[in-house]
Amino acid sequence: MxxxxxxxxxxxxxxxxxxxxxxxxxxxxxxxxxxxxxxxxxxxxxxxxxxxxxxxxxxxxxxxxxxxxxxxxxxxxxxxxxxxxxxxxxxxxxxxxxxxxxxxxxxxxxxxxxxxxxxxxxxxxxxxxxxxxxxxxxxxxxxxxxxxxxxxxxxxxxxxxxxxxxxxxxxxxxxxxxxxxxxxxxxxxxxxxxxxxxxxxxxxxxxxxxxxxxxxxxxxxxxxxxxxxxxxxxxxxxxxxxxxxxxxxxxxxxxxxxxxxxxxxxxxxxxxxxxxxxxxxxxxxxxxxxxxxxxxxxxxxxxxxxxxxxxxxxxxxxxxxxxxxxxxxxxxxxELGYRIPPRTPFLGSDFNITRAGIHADGILKNEEIYNIFNTEKILDRPVTVAISNLSGASGVAHWLQQNHPELSDEQRGKTSAPVQAIKAWIDRQYEEGRVTSIADAELESQLQVQLGAQSAGKL
The missing domain is CATH 3.20.20.70 (Aldolase class I)
Structure with a gap:
């Protein structure tokens, strides 16, 4: 037929x-x-x-x-x-x-x-x-x-x-x-x-x-x-x-x-x-x-x-x-106590986090360079940078831009005094043998130290 x-x-x-x-x-x-x-x-x-x-x-x-x-x-x-x-x-x-x-x-x-x-x-x-x-x-x-x-x-x-x-x-x-x-x-x-x-x-x-x-x-x-x-x-x-x-x-x-x-x-x-x-x-x-x-x-x-x-x-x-x-x-x-592997696409805690400093620098200039799509719009997950010895000043600057939009460009740019001082602190951590990433709470503490020093005219 x-x-x-x-x-x-x-x-x-x-x-x-x-x-x-x-x-x-x-x-x-x-x-x-x-x-x-x-x-x-x-x-x-x-x-x-x-x-x-x-x-x-x-x-x-x-x-x-x-x-x-x-x-x-x-x-x-x-x-x-x-x-x-x-x-x-x-x-x-x-x-x-x-x-x-x-x-x-x-x-x-x-x-x-x-x-x-x-x-x-x-x-x-x-x-x-x-x-x-x-x-x-x-x-x-x-x-x-x-x-x-x-x-x-x-x-x-x-x-x-x-x-x-x-x-x-x-x-x-x-x-x-x-x-x-x-x-x-x-x-x-x-x-x-x-x-x-x-x-x-x-x-x-x-x-x-x-x-x-x-x-x-x-x-x-x-x-x-x-x-x-x-x-x-x-x-x-x-x-x-x-x-x-x-x-x-x-x-x-x-x-x-x-x-x-x-x-x-x-x-x-x-x-x-x-x-x-x-x-x-x-x-x-x-x-x-x-x-x-x-x-x-x-x-x-x-x-x-x-x-x-x-x-x-x-x-x-x-x-x-x-x-x-x-x-x-x-x-x-x-609620269910289920551990999602951190690198699981779309779901994992690390799926849109970058650690490399060169990548962080690209994201700082335009997140589209190293993000698969607008994860904030599509998944309600903004692109983030994990801070480690590989992050560099660009990683610290990106973290500041995400977490402290109230700061001025002079305070959170990658060449700013607070960013450079925080980066120097991070470098010392790893020179002394640290192997883990830097936690957000540690960054917050260091930021307050540096902002306090800046306001006191010490930076």
Missing amino acids: LELAKRNNLLEARNFEYALQDIDEPQLYREHFPYTEVPRIAFNHRVVPIHMPDKIWITDTTFRDGQQSRAPYTVEQIVQLFTFLHRLGGPKGLIRQSEFFLYSKQDRAAVEACRALGYDFPEITGWIRASQKDFRLVKEMEIQETGILVSCSDYHIFQKLKMKRSQAMEHYLGVVRMALDLGIRVRCHLEDITRADIYGFVIPFAIELRKLSEQTGIPLKLRVCDTMGYGISTPGVAIPRSVGGIIYGLLHHAGFPSERLEWHGHNDFYRAVSNASAAWLYGASSVNCSLLGIGERTGNCPLEAMVFEYAQLRGTLDGMDSRIITEIARYYEK
Whole structure:
């Protein structure tokens, strides 16, 4: 069948048939994943086209995957974080959904408390085991959408479930039918897809899911789970590790539209952000993230990172209030006792601090030289200079300009007497063996000494 594609007005072949390959032994892709060695990145030089959807958005798993690797949040903490997500997402609701556990009394209380806030976004969704009892729980709580696990690699099908592919597919389809019969929207979590047989199992299974959706009129979603962080965004990489190849297959061969494709990636190989961006670029409308990237093992894709990926790809924040990210960081550290590594982009205490004197001199002349963007406007975080033996007079002058705007240029310029005297004091500290940075309180004390001496005519 030939079909005129709307995105490029070209006739495209659509008569692809992908049947389940029901093999007797698992396909473990040992050439890619030897296990006793580092995984290998293989290329087949097949390049699929970039296909950015008309609309893209972010979904959240802070209260599901994010809670699997830390002490559970209290109801009050979940409500506060959910409120942050709502404010961060802006009036267009670009943080579209947030998923919750439903099992304990505390889980359900958190759902009810967040629902009582009356927000349209993020929409509250569930995550459950694939059982009739759990589906009844979703129905009783009037949750409109829930995620269920449909593991798709032979590692899981053969070695965990102890099934063959045909048995696993029939089991999964039966569970999905059960949910659809209850009128529940299902989000199928294709676990471990970057080690799965994409055209031997995933695409045939996805085609059957699409047929079920068409028969019932209830839209099914696919969450594309890079469970082990094996995904690669580089063009020309062979499946099953190719992010673009996987999204292309589900979009073009399984027939799922962009708005029903969601990427969920882990950071085992430092690729969570680049892979999520690639999923957007190649046709998935949604990327699933957690606040601060907190999640299983090395964590999920950090939600705050994708706010800035969105802005870079679209050329606008589209109403998202990025200043809330700084509020979130402060809340995690002060209220939750979570230590954010100081050099964490956008969040860490040092992310826009410079220590080198030559950099401080550049910032003193124009902060744009050494600051990634206007961090004061966009993140409510002014660029700062940490004072050490490397800061020089420029660093001291910049600290004075930030902290004491009431001083005159003659008092806070880098050639001024107070700045030169403070710098001389700093130099003596390090000549005597100091190795730590100079604290703000120490600088304040020295400033008062020098200003006092200046007013007494001693400088």
